[in-house]
Amino acid sequence: MAQHKSIEDRIRAKAAELGFAACGFARADAAPRTGERLRQWLADGCHGSMMWMEGRADQRASPAGLWPDVRSIIALGMSYAPTVDPLALAEQGDVGRISVYAQGADYHDVVKKALKALGRWLFAEAGGELKVFVDTAPVMEKPLSEAAGLGWQGKHTNLVSRDHGSWLFLGAIYTTLELTGEGAGRDRCGSCDACQRACPTDAFPAPYRIDARRCISYWTIEHAGPIPDAIADAMGNRIYGCDDCLAVCPWNKFAQSAAANRAFRPRAELVAPPLAELLALDDATFRQVFAGSPIKRIGRNRMVRNCLIAAGNSRDRALTPSITPLLDDPDPVVRDAAAWALARIGGGAF
Structure with missing residues (x-):
């Protein structure tokens, strides 16, 4: 039986x-x-x-x-x-990097x-x-x-x-059911500190402790205002979130991409989106592009702000025509970010 x-x-x-x-x-x-x-x-x-x-x-x-x-x-x-490696686009300045979790x-x-x-x-x-x-x-x-x-x-x-x-x-x-588990997971980090060393903004004041005020994910997703220069400098081409501390974890070698839920397979247009295209987004187009994505909740202005910082960090003068119109954007945070980006590229003194 x-x-x-x-x-x-x-x-x-x-x-x-x-x-x-x-x-x-x-x-x-x-x-x-x-x-x-x-x-x-x-x-x-x-x-x-x-x-x-x-x-x-x-x-x-x-x-x-x-x-x-x-x-x-x-x-x-x-x-x-x-x-694919979440860090693969780190040196490709003309595209934006979106956290893996938000690509599907x-x-x-x-x-x-x-x-x-x-x-x-x-x-x-x-x-x-x-x-x-x-x-x-x-x-x-x-x-x-x-x-x-x-x-x-x-x-x-x-x-x-x-x-x-x-x-x-x-x-x-x-x-309200009484269920029985098999016990808590055991910490297997050991002496490894790869995640802490990988963080571009030193967001970990101690192991097992994060300070959101130093985290790129916080600044690009949760924060609505201007981004401080020290954080902006470290953002590189990250325009939504940051995967660095996750991506370097040695335990990822056991993760099988085949086990991933199919719904989270990356949308082609979110894998390596060109900054020039994102900088041209108005509110309606933003909503269309990011429909069904967690990115939609941050709104067009915050996304364009992030892309302007990435554009400035790229030092790519070819992006100047995409940045310049945003000096007159209705949103003051976007205007400030556009001025910062042009100054960073060397497109003028602001």
Whole structure:
């Protein structure tokens, strides 16, 4: 007689069927130091202008702070392992570099759809109440995923998996069911500090600690105003996010691009977009180009600002005709970035 499968095994099988590459379980109180670490990080101002981190800190600090009835966490990961080296375009100044995670479909939509499908199945199979989360809710997915055995938070603070490297989108299901996990992931960074050494802006004041105020991803995505010269100088041709600390992780050699969800395959126009084309975007064209992409949420002005900085860093005078019209852009941040870019290239004194 075939052995009856546990609910945990059945959840894992269903999760794999829905496109998740990793699935684990933890008690709701399995990451007790999360709140303490979060509050210290916020007190130190490391969140920069991300006031949403501060505003719901009590809910973010623990699963029970968000939903008192939660008993277990189902942590899930979807692979977006790239097929090419994310650092390959570093010296190609006439194109912009977009973080790997944003070159395909919006992970919020893809992961949320799969989470909801898994949640419906779980309710039908085992009952209980549940809630699903991906990124936009006050949930600390990384320490919870570590507690559930998906991997460990590396020195770059992102989750690292023995099987999928640094390339996992994380989601979580909170449930009133009592589920049993296999234990927390073990830190396997050892003495390696490749991620810290790779950071172009020294955003890691210590291992396992990041200061968003020094991070290119923060400045290009979360920050709406002008970008300080020290950060702009280091951005190179990065126009949306930065993959450097992830890309150099030695554990990525185990990540299989074939395991990546097909929805995250890069769109051709986002792999190496010419800066000249991006600098010509108006709001309507921006929305058209980035429809279905997480990039859409930063808006045209922030993207053009980032592209102007990349253009300035390129020192490519051929980009001058694309930059000059933006000196009269309606947005003052774009105008300032255009002036900075021209001065950087040597197209005039501003």
